[in-house]
Amino acid sequence: MDLTKADADAVKARHNDAAGRMEKLRGRNLSLDMTRGKPSPEQLNLSDDLLIAVQPGETDGEDGTDLRNYGGLAGIPEARRLFAEFLGTVPERIIVGGNSSLSMMWDVLSNAMSFGMPDGEGPWRDQGAKFICPVPGYDRHFAICERLGIEMITVEMTPDGPDMDTVRALVADDASVKGIWCVPKYSNPSGETYSDETVQALATMPTAASDFRIMWDNAYAVHHLGDGPASLSDIMKACEAAGHPNRAIVLGSTSKMTHAGAGVAMLASSPDNIKDHLDKIAYAMIGPDKVNQLRHVRFFKNMDGILAHMKKHAEIIAPKFAAVEEALEKNLGGSGLATWTKPDGGYFVSVDVLDGCASKVIARCADAGVKITPAGATYPYGKDPFDKNIRIAPTLPGIDEIKVAMTVLTAAIEEVCTQKLLDT
Numbered sequence: 009m010d011l012t013k014a015d016a017d018a019v020k021a022r023h024n025d026a027a028g029r030m031e032k033l034r035g036r037n038l039s040l041d042m043t044r045g046k047p048s049p050e051q052l053n054l055s056d057d058l059l060i061a062v063q064p065g066e067t068d069g070e071d072g073t074d075l076r077n078y079g080g081l082a083g084i085p086e087a088r089r090l091f092a093e094f095l096g097t098v099p100e101r102i103i104v105g106g107n108s109s110l111s112m113m114w115d116v117l118s119n120a121m122s123f124g125m126p127d128g129e130g131p132w133r134d135q136g137a138k139f140i141c142p143v144p145g146y147d148r149h150f151a152i153c154e155r156l157g158i159e160m161i162t163v164e165m166t167p168d169g170p171d172m173d174t175v176r177a178l179v180a181d182d183a184s185v186k187g188i189w190c191v192p193k194y195s196n197p198s199g200e201t202y203s204d205e206t207v208q209a210l211a212t213m214p215t216a217a218s219d220f221r222i223m224w225d226n227a228y229a230v231h232h233l234g235d236g237p238a239s240l241s242d243i244m245k246a247c248e249a250a251g252h253p254n255r256a257i258v259l260g261s262t263s264k265m266t267h268a269g270a271g272v273a274m275l276a277s278s279p280d281n282i283k284d285h286l287d288k289i290a291y292a293m294i295g296p297d298k299v300n301q302l303r304h305v306r307f308f309k310n311m312d313g314i315l316a317h318m319k320k321h322a323e324i325i326a327p328k329f330a331a332v333e334e335a336l337e338k339n340l341g342g343s344g345l346a347t348w349t350k351p352d353g354g355y356f357v358s359v360d361v362l363d364g365c366a367s368k369v370i371a372r373c374a375d376a377g378v379k380i381t382p383a384g385a386t387y388p389y390g391k392d393p394f395d396k397n398i399r400i401a402p403t404l405p406g407i408d409e410i411k412v413a414m415t416v417l418t419a420a421i422e423e424v425c426t427q428k429l430l431d432t
Contacts, residue, residue, distance in 0.1 A: 011429060012344035012362075019429050022343075026422035030376060033416050038377030040413045045196070045355035046404045047268050050324050054317065055266035061303040075298035081286055087272065087301040093311050095226065095258055095276045096242050102276040103285060105296045109261040109273040113223060114152055116257060116275070119288040120186070120221075121156050126254050126280040128219030132186055133157070140178055140188035142170040144358055144386030144397045146196045149189045149225070153388070160388035161185070165195065169202035172209045179215040187221040193240045194228040197386055197399040198358040199351025201238040211246035211255065222247070224258040230318045231264060232353040233326045237318075244276065253278040262304060264355065265318065272304045328402040328410055332357050335414035345425040357400040358386070362425045366395045372420035378413045 011019050067075050069084045082088065083104025092099045105112060121133045129135070138159040141150060145165075153160050163174045169192070179185050188210070192202040210222055222243060230237050247255040254277070262271035275285065308314050333350060336359070340346045348359040361369055366383040373380050381399040384390040400417070402410055 010342060010344040011426060016430065019426050022422060023426035023430060026419050026426060029419045030372060030416075030423050033376045033419060036377070038412065038416070040377060040405060040409050040416075041379045042401050042405060042410075042413055043379050043381045044404070045264070045401045047264055047321075048324065048404050048406075051264075051321055051403070052267055054320050054324075055307065058266055058270075058303045058307050061306040062299055067299055067302070069298070069302065073298075075302055078294045080295045080298050081290060081293070082282075083274075083296060084298050084301050084305075086305045090305055090308065090310065091260070091272070091274045092276065094229065094314060095260055095274060097244060097258070097276045101244075101279065101282055102274055103282060104301055105273045105275070107261070107263065107269060107271045107273060107297075107300075109225070109227065109259045109263070109275075110148055110152075112259055112273055112275045113149070113225065115289055115292070116221075116223070116285065117152055117156055117158065119285075120219075121158070123288065125219040125221065126284050128217075135186075136184045137186045138182070138184050139186060140170070140175060141388050142189065142195075143388070144197055144392075144399070145189060146191055146225070147385045147390075149223070150388045150390075158186075162388060165198055165200060167200055169195075169200060169206035172206055172213075176209070176213050179213060179217070179220060181216050183216040183218075185215070186217050186219065187223055189223050189225065191225050191227060192243070193226055193238055194231060194351055194354030196227070196354065197349075197356035197397075199349045199354050199356070201240055201352075204241045207241035207243055207246055211243060211252065212250040220255060222256045224256050226258060226260045227264070228354040229260055230314060231355065232318065232322055233329055233351065234322045235352060237315075238352055244278075248278070254280050257281060265314070265321070266304065266307070270300060272301055325403050327407060328405075329357065331407055331410045332400060332402050332414060335411065335418055339414075339418035340421060343422070346421055355401060355403055357402065359398040359400060359421075360396045361398060361421055362428050363394045363396050365421075365424045365428055366392060366398050368424045369398060369417070369420045372424060373416050376416045376420070378416040380417065 069075050070086050087104040088099040088102050092102045124130045139153050141160045141162050142165050143162045163170045224243050243256045258276040261273040336348050346361045370380045370383050384392040386397050
């Protein structure tokens with residue numbers, strides 16, 4: 009029954025039923041956490057052979073370098089070769105670093121604010137820098153901009169990626185619009201993979217800023233849920249073909265592939281951008297953890313090894329996403345109270361409830377002992393203008409925990425949203 013079209017008695021009956029269920033759930037003293045997209049222990053166990061991949065006496069690189077020592081700012085040759093293939097480029101156009109791609113993103117933008125970028129006219133800070141932020145999106149991208157004082161402009165996501173008509177209009181005449189955040193495959197949190205047309209539009213669109221940058225955070229490049237990774241056009245090749253070779257900065261990591269806190273991050277771009285980035289970070293570091301890079305090369309061996317490894321991840325997490333979908337469909341399907349994504353990969357499910365209800369739903373879940381990502385987290389400054397989006401992170405909990413948590417969440421959505429209908 010579509011409750012948004014039902015009579016008041018039907019809505020009231022559904023509300024009372026949901027409220028009764030929530031009252032019983034609060035009495036169970038639950039303590040469940042679905043706030044962040046962390047790998048589960050079972051996923052982390054898949055990579056424990058990393059711990060023995062490099063033994064004493066095996067710490068020389070293929071070029072004879074002692075990897076225990078200083079140096080190698082761009083990463084070891086064998087890691088640059090492997091992860092260049094991973095990101096679809098050549099070794100000369102990639103930097104392999106420490107465990108955090110987020111740190112690389114921070115370095116790119118904080119240095120741009122202080123010193124500018126190739127093709128530009130000096131520090132972004134002096135130009136009132138703005139960034140386009142597709143929404144719903146990744147809270148840590150937004151946090152970087154907020155901390156650096158970069159004004160954020162929201163653009164709605166579509167099934168093909170950002171609304172490109174709006175993006176084109178924003179970049180055409182305003183030189184202070186310096187870039188756009190993109191999670192192009194299995195977007196966080198709504199799961200879209202950018203269409204070929206969207207990739208081409210981003211690469212070719214005229215921009216008033218000569219140093220406009222696409223921050224292409226391909227965090228979920230191989231994180232499928234069972235059918236193999238989705239196809240995504242090559243943004244660097246598209247930008248180069250369009251005469252904008254410095255426009256794309258592509259980032260990735262193994263943080264959700266191996267050990268989340270001890271992975272390997274990477275940045276790929278044009279020769280100008282790579283040189284610029286290395287020149288800037290040379291003041292902050294002498295070299296990354298090269299032994300850990302060697303561990304990853306020996307563990308994965310090649311791209312076939314990466315894909316085989318990620319198939320094992322899919323076997324663990326796909327049933328969890330299926331449990332989320334089953335609960336949403338069973339309890340909310342056809343109700344008109346919520347819509348949700350059915351991603352083919354990534355780490356999240358995005359749920360939209362009736363306007364003005366997300367904060368109350370999350371508060372009700374907290375009362376019952378279930379922590380959900382705070383309302384507004386998927387929007388700049390933590391403010392969802394419609395208070396409707398809820399991000400679910402199913403990877404860390406076990407299946408039984410997910411089923412209980414979803415029982416709470418769906419009941420809270422029913423209770424809060426039916427009350428909204430009754431009040432309007």
